[in-house]
Amino acid sequence: MPALNNTTAPKTPEQPQPKRTSRFTAVRVWWATTWSEGGVLHQRWEDLRRAPKGGWHGMAHWIKAVLGLAGICLVILLLDGATDVLADAIHYLLTADDRRETDPLNAEGRASTSPGTGAPFSPPEE
The missing domain is CATH 1.20.5 (Single alpha-helices involved in coiled-coils or other helix-helix interfaces)
Structure with a gap:
């Protein structure tokens, strides 16, 4: 009967691990790809460059x-x-x-009690 506590895995030949690239390198590759001839950003830049010559209908x-x-x-x-x-x-x-x-009606020179131009809209005083 084989041992149940055997935790060692059978030996297999090691496969080479894919080389990891840094995130910055991946962004640099993406940036270069999008600005290369036919890339997305290159096409948009060409659209902007051609816009003044093409007018409204060629834009x-x-x-x-x-x-x-x-x-x-x-x-x-x-x-x-x-x-x-x-x-x-x-x-x-x-x-x-x-x-x-x-x-003119106030002889003491006190300020008038007129409510201003909004008087027609103000409720009557009691």
Whole structure:
């Protein structure tokens, strides 16, 4: 009967381990591959280089999409700024105070109790 506690594995010829490359070396190889002739980054660079000569109809579709997205973002930013300015102007107009230092009806020279230009919209005082 063979021994049950035998933990040694049978001897097999060792296979050569594949040579490990560092992560930095792998990135360098990838970078060189993408910039080589026919690589992804090289093709995109060529698209950008040819865009001014080709005009709108000869331009790559991804460039048109990027330009369109940038234009839409710019319009959104401008509209956001315009709404802030408009809201501040309306707030200023509605809360404007048309008080004078001396009210002709007020002989003591105290400040007027007029609620300003928003008076038609304010609830009546009791």
